[in-house]
Amino acid sequence: MHLPTRRLGQRVLHFQELDSTNTLALAMADEPENDGVVVRADQQAGGRGQYGRTWTAPAQSSVLLSVLLFPPPRLRRPVLLTAWAAVAVCETVWRVAGMQAKIKWPNDILVQGKKVCGILIEQRNTGRAEQPLAAVAGIGLNVCQSAEWFAQAMLPQAGSLCSLSGAQLETQCVADALIGRLDEEYDRMLEGDTHTLEACWKWRVGLLGKVVKIELAHETRTGRLLEVAFDQVVVQTEDGERSQWTPEQIRHIDPA
DSSP, X not given: OOOSOSSSSSSEEEEEEESOHHHHHHHGGGOGGGTTOEEEEEEESSOBOGGGOBOOOOTTSEEEEEEEEOOOGGGOOHHHHHHHHHHHHHHHHHHHHOOOOEEETTTEEEETTEEEEEEEEEEEOXXXXXXXXXXXXXXXXXXXXXXXXXXXXXXXXXXOHHHHHOOOOOHHHHHHHHHHHXXXXXXXXXXXXXXXXXXXXXXXXXXXXXXXXXXXXXOEEEEEEEEXXXXXXXXXXXXSOEEEEOGGGOSEEEEO
């Protein structure tokens, strides 16, 4: 399958079932000519999320895809790739379902407070100097599941685009729209514009100026969020002390 995109999705490999779209995409990273390939599946037997979590969904109910990239060094940071994928999902949700979406740090997408999407960025270094580092962006976006299905699956904090909007959507149409948006955003980044992405990402996170809880690897800090940017996250405590970290140091940011 081919899509009328500039860089991503000109080759889309679509399967009825895979163990994991990310696993297959990473296996294709030995060949740089696979840059921009999208791997899709109607169902995953072993889909995975961040920190070893699993991702399950009924067949043909979700957009399950992975994009294989060979980004230049300046775009390899996990925060950039996660923001790129997250913003593209949020914009796609608005385009196909007319709903505003928010980013729950670092890689979940919420609509009306319900999780509708998870993102997993994985990178691979083949160890060969002449071959660029590969990155895979895995996206699982709930589209057609009913509210009843989430209740029966004991997932009260999750939802789908159809269950939350009342619209009738097809996963194929949503997938095509998402790939197109990913392509647009990635092309802009390659042209040197990461400021637009950063501004959209900051707005979608939506916590600037609020009191938040910052979860780090070995501690948790609380304070008012003064800045969210690709180079730093700044928090001020009640006693006026300021602390800052790079985004990659932060596991979660939640309202306090």
